[in-house]
Amino acid sequence: MARFGRRALVGGAIATPMVARAQPAWPDRPVRLVIPFAQGGPVDAIARLLGEHLRQAFGQPFVPDFRTGAGGTLGAQHVAQAAPDGTTLLVTIDTVMTVNAALNPRAGYDPARDFTPVALLARMASAVTVPASLGVTDLAGLIALGRQRSLSYGSAGVGVPAHLYGEYLRLITGMRMEHIPFRGLGPAVTELVAGRLDLVVALMPGVAQHVAGGRLRALAVTGGARSPFMPDVPTLAETIAPGFDTTTWFALYGPRNLPPPMVAALSREVARFQALHATRERYAALTFETATATPQELRALQDRDAASWARIIQDAQIRVE
Structure with a gap:
């Protein structure tokens, strides 16, 4: 289990305190996994599988929180406005981070500015x-x-x-x-x-x-x-398209400025979750393909696909009615 803010132990004793008070452990209360699409879909499926693993790993419930509408925009807006305290996370597909803002400048969030990438969860062709x-x-x-x-x-x-x-x-x-x-x-x-x-x-x-x-x-x-x-x-x-390498991907994000220790702990647990035989079996049953990425690699993937889709949206003159 990962916990943050506890004073270090040196030689079996508590080290001389360098900070006035220890920070509380995280998570110290239930965490909401915001799902911006309807129940029963692939985002819901992967969020529930992941949430159960995180509950066991961290000792707190990771509760599905459905905030649907506008192609995932409403759920993303909610997380973008949440406090970066680790109690509100987003499980989403790529288009929420790569397409929505290009289609609708009034989407209400900036994918590159308003979120902290945590982990890539899966791909689906x-x-x-x-x-x-x-x-x-x-x-x-x-x-x-x-x-x-x-x-x-x-x-x-x-x-x-x-x-x-x-x-x-x-x-x-x-x-x-x-x-x-x-x-x-x-x-x-x-x-x-x-x-x-x-x-x-x-x-x-x-x-x-x-x-x-x-x-x-x-x-x-x-x-x-x-x-x-x-x-x-x-x-x-x-x-017909040499070099074309785009799939629908699923990822975990937090609000902007999510503390690095929380990001690191969540990223580690996602990697453990994906390595489990039971996870691979469930993924196969849902036609998910396992995919991993560091937070930095997830950001690079997001930026690459956003640029590709922006060109297609412009060339095809796609508009939100």
Whole structure:
């Protein structure tokens, strides 16, 4: 367990005090894990797994606190305004830190200024997915079809990964594509399976079962390497976008100026959590891929992806209505 502020022991005795009083141990009360998306989704799943591990490690509850709305913006605003005392943390996906502010200058927080990166938690690839009835079997066939006629593609709304990946495909291939937003990825996939949509670039859990059952075809996956959950499906980097290495990632953040000892303790416990066999089994069941990064590496990843998505948002002229 990690505790801070206790006076040092030297030779089995309490050292001569150099500070007037010891600081209280952390955490000395329940910690809220703010989840900026609805219950039942992948952010909720990973937050609950992590929260249980942290409860056992630190001896205090790590309580889910759902603050949903505006694509994760409301939850991020809440954490950005919280005191940096270690009692309010954020479990989120990448777009909250890399996309929202670029889409909406009035998002109410600055991802680069208002948060302390703590740890990368996991990655999840997306798959370029079409209905089997569309009659295309690879990405080249989809591109050829998309240059002949307009293709409809679905997402869970403006600025979510499925929308951004769709626009990226449109920009680099010259396909004619029409974006159709839904209230969640589930309805979009339902329409895709029924053949009423041509394409969804969907997170793995939403389509893996349909691909395995032959109702949908996965033509490519995001990320720099093939997904262990669809090893026969090539990456976008292999096919049409050399060097493309972007996935949806999940991370733990605190408010700005979170004390370094708290950051270090949390980062260590996340690493222990990810190394557990039970964690790897649960990750696999949810199609998460294990990913680790120091706080500094997480900041660099955030900055890199924010710059990449900002260019795509500008080139595609994406706006929040």
